[in-house]
Amino acid sequence: MLEGKVAIITGGTRGIGLETVRTFIENKAKVILFGSKKDTVDKAIETLKNEGLEVDGYYPNLNNFSEIEKTLEEINNKYKHIDILVNNAGISANKKIEDTTSEEFEKIIDLNVNAIFNMSKAIVPYMKEKGGVILNTSSMVGIYGQASGVGYPASKFAVNGLTKSLSRELAHYNIRVNAVAPGITNTDMVASLPKEMIEPLIKTIPLGRIGEPRDIANAFLFLASPLASYITGVILSVDGAARN
Numbered sequence: 001m002l003e004g005k006v007a008i009i010t011g012g013t014r015g016i017g018l019e020t021v022r023t024f025i026e027n028k029a030k031v032i033l034f035g036s037k038k039d040t041v042d043k044a045i046e047t048l049k050n051e052g053l054e055v056d057g058y059y060p061n062l063n064n065f066s067e068i069e070k071t072l073e074e075i076n077n078k079y080k081h082i083d084i085l086v087n088n089a090g091i092s093a094n095k096k097i098e099d100t101t102s103e104e105f106e107k108i109i110d111l112n113v114n115a116i117f118n119m120s121k122a123i124v125p126y127m128k129e130k131g132g133v134i135l136n137t138s139s140m141v142g143i144y145g146q147a148s149g150v151g152y153p154a155s156k157f158a159v160n161g162l163t164k165s166l167s168r169e170l171a172h173y174n175i176r177v178n179a180v181a182p183g184i185t186n187t188d189m190v191a192s193l194p195k196e197m198i199e200p201l202i203k204t205i206p207l208g209r210i211g212e213p214r215d216i217a218n219a220f221l222f223l224a225s226p227l228a229s230y231i232t233g234v235i236l237s238v239d240g241a242a243r244n
């Protein structure tokens with residue numbers, strides 16, 4: 001479904017991002033994964049190599065615009081075009097507001113929001129002639145809110161705002177901008193949250209199970225593919241009808 005396309009996926013070293021990398025490669029895209037540091041990027045490349053999948057990797061600081069620009073230039077020189085960007089890197093939070101410092105709040109906004117602004121701004125010059133696809137990872141809590149860790153849902157509401165607004169701003173370049181809003185998904189992010197918080201939530205999911213990374217990756221695949229050629233500005237819930 002992605003033959004001939006070059007895709008960059010941030011937060012591609014594990015969880016939803018790594019599974020999206022796998023899914024895109026299986027569908028014939030050339031994939032470049034981004035991670036936060038060299039050793040996790042190398043580890044992801046090695047894991048995929050052992051599965052017979054070829055991938056390239058970089059680790060620019062997503063809050064440093066000139067570092068991103070340099071990395072994209074290098075990728076474009078190597079692959080000649082960049083067609084798809086998946087802004088997936090993200091961190092979560094679960095502390096009550098009274099226990100959250102402003103630095104902790106800003107750290108979430110820096111990665112979950114400012115990094116998407118930086119990556120999207122830097123990618124436009126590479127997509128504006130031939131069109132392209134920008135996909136963002138939102139969350140079900142970016143629709144319903146969450147009863148603790150307010151920085152996280154706040155960041156995902158912002159992701160939805162970036163998605164809907166950029167879909168309008170960039171449509172005339174034929175750049176489509178969409179988001180996937182996962183429910184609770186089986187990754188390290190969820191493993192790091194307290195069981196008392198997660199288990200009651202899973203019981204309320206109408207489809208009766210937690211989401212798997214492949215459930216989310218398949219939604220990204222659809223939105224990245226020509227099957228979604230007339231879809232832009234959409235926040236696609238992939239959450240088993242969880243409504244918490």
Ligand code: NAD
Nearest residue numbers: 011012013014015016036088089090139182184185187189
């Ligand atoms: P994860 O913790 O397994 O993976 C997070 C990824 O982000 C990793 O690849 C990591 O390298 C990258 N990352 C973390 N800090 C970074 C930094 N400072 N700079 C660059 N990259 C950094 O989590 P996941 O569950 O796979 O989450 C992926 C996305 O899905 C996130 O945006 C998250 O908010 C979203 N999400 C997850 C769930 C869930 O239940 N797991 C639900 C809804 C949304």
